[in-house]
Amino acid sequence: MNTANILVGIAFSGAAYAMVLYMTSVGLSVTMGLLGVANLAHGAFAMAGGYLLVTLMDRLEVPFGLAVVLACVAVGAISLVLERWLYARVYKATELDQVVLSMGLIFVGTAVAHFVFGAQPVRVAIPDAIGGQLALAGGFSFPVYRLVLIATGLAVFAALWLTIEKTLVGARIRSAVDNRAMAEALGLNSKRLFAAVFALGSVLAALGGAMGADVMAIEPEYALKHLVYFLIVVAVGGLGSVKGPFLAALLLGVGDAACKILAPGFGGIFIYIALFLILLVKPNGLFGRA
Amino acid sequence: MMTHSDVMDSNVPAAATPGATHAIHQLLSARRFRPVEALPWLLAAAVYFVLPQYFQLGAQVLIMVLFALSFDLLLGYGGIVTLGHAAYFGAGAYTAGLLARYGWGEPLSALLVSGLVAGMLGTLAGAVILRTKGLALLMLGMAVSLLLLELANTATDITGGADGLQGMDVRPLLGQFEFDMLGKTAYIYSLAVLFLAWVLLRHLVNSPFGRSLVGIRQNPARMQALGVSVWGRRLTAFAISSALAGIAGALSAQTSQFVSLSVFSLELSGMVIVMLEMGGVGRLYGAFVGATVYMVAQDTLSKDQPATWLFWIGLLLILLVLFNRGGLLGLCDTVRRRIAHKEVS
Numbered sequence: 001m002n003t004a005n006i007l008v009g010i011a012f013s014g015a016a017y018a019m020v021l022y023m024t025s026v027g028l029s030v031t032m033g034l035l036g037v038a039n040l041a042h043g044a045f046a047m048a049g050g051y052l053l054v055t056l057m058d059r060l061e062v063p064f065g066l067a068v069v070l071a072c073v074a075v076g077a078i079s080l081v082l083e084r085w086l087y088a089r090v091y092k093a094t095e096l097d098q099v100v101l102s103m104g105l106i107f108v109g110t111a112v113a114h115f116v117f118g119a120q121p122v123r124v125a126i127p128d129a130i131g132g133q134l135a136l137a138g139g140f141s142f143p144v145y146r147l148v149l150i151a152t153g154l155a156v157f158a159a160l161w162l163t164i165e166k167t168l169v170g171a172r173i174r175s176a177v178d179n180r181a182m183a184e185a186l187g188l189n190s191k192r193l194f195a196a197v198f199a200l201g202s203v204l205a206a207l208g209g210a211m212g213a214d215v216m217a218i219e220p221e222y223a224l225k226h227l228v229y230f231l232i233v234v235a236v237g238g239l240g241s242v243k244g245p246f247l248a249a250l251l252l253g254v255g256d257a258a259c260k261i262l263a264p265g266f267g268g269i270f271i272y273i274a275l276f277l278i279l280l281v282k283p284n285g286l287f288g289r290a
Numbered sequence: 291m292m293t294h295s296d297v298m299d300s301n302v303p304a305a306a307t308p309g310a311t312h313a314i315h316q317l318l319s320a321r322r323f324r325p326v327e328a329l330p331w332l333l334a335a336a337v338y339f340v341l342p343q344y345f346q347l348g349a350q351v352l353i354m355v356l357f358a359l360s361f362d363l364l365l366g367y368g369g370i371v372t373l374g375h376a377a378y379f380g381a382g383a384y385t386a387g388l389l390a391r392y393g394w395g396e397p398l399s400a401l402l403v404s405g406l407v408a409g410m411l412g413t414l415a416g417a418v419i420l421r422t423k424g425l426a427l428l429m430l431g432m433a434v435s436l437l438l439l440e441l442a443n444t445a446t447d448i449t450g451g452a453d454g455l456q457g458m459d460v461r462p463l464l465g466q467f468e469f470d471m472l473g474k475t476a477y478i479y480s481l482a483v484l485f486l487a488w489v490l491l492r493h494l495v496n497s498p499f500g501r502s503l504v505g506i507r508q509n510p511a512r513m514q515a516l517g518v519s520v521w522g523r524r525l526t527a528f529a530i531s532s533a534l535a536g537i538a539g540a541l542s543a544q545t546s547q548f549v550s551l552s553v554f555s556l557e558l559s560g561m562v563i564v565m566l567e568m569g570g571v572g573r574l575y576g577a578f579v580g581a582t583v584y585m586v587a588q589d590t591l592s593k594d595q596p597a598t599w600l601f602w603i604g605l606l607l608i609l610l611v612l613f614n615r616g617g618l619l620g621l622c623d624t625v626r627r628r629i630a631h632k633e634v635s
Contacts, residue, residue: 032425038425038428086608086612089612090611093611093615094371095371095424095428096365096371096563096567096571097611097615099371099373099428099563100563100564100567100607100610100611101607101608101611101612103560103563103564103604103607104603104604104605104606104607104608104611105604105608106604107600107601107603107604107607108600108601108604108605108608109604110597110600110604111597111598111600111601111604112601114596114597114600115597115601220597224556224557227556228432228436228556231428231429231432232429232433234425235425235426235429239425268440268443268444269437269440269441269444272433272436272437272440273437275429275430275433276418276430276433276437279422279426279429279430279433280418280421280422280430283421283422283423283426284426285426
């Protein structure tokens with residue numbers, strides 16, 4: 001293996017990992033930014049997406065693509081119920097109450113996943129059409145599925161960016177993030193908007209969990225195990241931003257991959273030092289609103 | 291109303307009392323001692339005489355009470371929400387563990403050194419992370435413990451890495467009492483340290499320092515305007531809290547003769563929040579109730595099926611947040627108020 005091979009490998013696997021991180025984390029960034037809820041249980045929605053995908057494919061023999069869509073819709077529906085029953089009651093509560101509520105949800109989610117699916121990670125069968133290797137000139141070869149992940153991540157980014165920046169719904173969301181009281185005074189139905197944004201965040205989480213099952217295995221501990229990375233992406237990228245988590249996920253995903261390959265001894269430390277330095281200079285994250 | 295302690299203070303001239311007794315007297319009389327406050331200590335003594343088979347678990351409970359107590363100073367009084375208090379517990383545990391492994395087996399001095407190391411780490415980290423607030427504060431607190439986790443994981447030669455730190459040689463306590471298999475010494479030792487820490491904290495939160503901390507939690511701008519150094523008080527609280535957490539960690543290392551990477555984990559940081567929320571935040575006794583209920587329930591429920599335990603604890607947390615802010619002690623208060631109200635009407 002020559003240097004170019006290693007570098008391309010790092011960039012490639014790092015980017016695929018980054019896109020999975022992005023899909024899940026951007027939902028958290030938008031919900032936290034707008035609703036002001038420190039929802040640590042966001043990863044549980046991603047986990048639910050992964051488990052639903054497996055169930056749909058294995059027990060009901062739904063094809064992969066359709067199963068992803070159905071899993072996202074189902075998680076969105078579940079999250080609407082949870083939003084009305086649980087989250088809506090802690091929007092104005094202290095950070096501590098929100099942390100404890102979402103911890104409780106993580107515990108319940110982990111336990112339920114354990115009862116229903118067992119302790120071992122479940123496997124997602126990637127269809128053959130997107131499962132092989134793509135050989136290129138110069139001795140490079142990429143797993144096709146990683147390319148699909150990167151493309152999906154980019155598509156999500158583009159769609160979100162266009163929605164938030166160019167549509168009326170996006171304008172409403174932005175206005176509510178910037179000044180909730182003023183937006184409500186101007187006739188914005190914030191209750192409905194909040195529910196919709198919460199569902200959007202959960203659908204994105206489910207998409208990340210389902211599509212990324214190959215990179216981050218679906219297991220009962222998923223919600224807690226990857227929580228740190230989701231939170232770091234949001235904190236570095238900035239709350240309520242679409243662009244921020246994208247850059248943060250790329251930075252952390254590729255940086256993490258590079259350090260783990262180039263300096264295996266100290267690889268894990270990179271991400272925390274980066275977090276520390278960035279938040280010290282910019283407490284609201286790279287693109288956060290003050 | 292004049293309290294008992296006021297009378298005592300005016301009657302006992304400072305010069306006539308020997309120094310140490312006077313200091314202890316001062317500490318205890320900081321606020322009138324209520325009989326109910328003796329309850330946890332009576333229960334702890336009862337466990338010693340009645341349930342010798344539970345010394346091991348009992349010592350662990352006492353250590354977690356101390357850890358939760360240290361966090362209550364930050365969370366309940368200082369209003370500082372961080373997800374990384376395990377950093378200082380772990381720093382204390384590894385300090386005591388490494389000292390015992392490399393020849394410093396005397397437990398009491400090692401305990402003090404561990405508290406000191408954790409306190410210094412807390413001062414350093416606090417100076418950085420207290421500059422932020424909200425999510426950034428939550429994250430930076432977490433980053434400290436996870437950074438230490440990665441360091442301990444990487445320095446396998448010194449810490450044993452993922453296998454944990456073993457081969458400690460902890461000497462008998464006070465040169466007399468061996469750490470036995472039954473856990474008798476561990477239990478008494480932990481109880482004594484917890485009692486001292488409780489006396490200290492009880493004095494602290496009722497002192498002007500403690501009251502100003504509460505004031506800062508409620509309105510930092512006004513406290514600043516009153517001339518209180520907001521930054522200084524918060525940092526001091528952080529330092530004291532992390533030193534006590536380090537002592538709890540050191541106790542855990544010395545009594546179990548083992549330290550694993552999990553002392554730095556996000557789970558442990560979360561657990562201490564959960565314990566406090568279950569017991570009741572910002573009232574010192576929440577730590578006693580929460581940590582005991584949590585540890586005993588975990589021990590009972592997780593024996594054959596860990597997931598069952600997680601499910602119930604999760605459900606309890608959700609219900610506590612929705613219906614009863616203030617934990618189990620808050621629930622007691624509500625019930626007591628209802629009863630008192632009924633008697634009046």
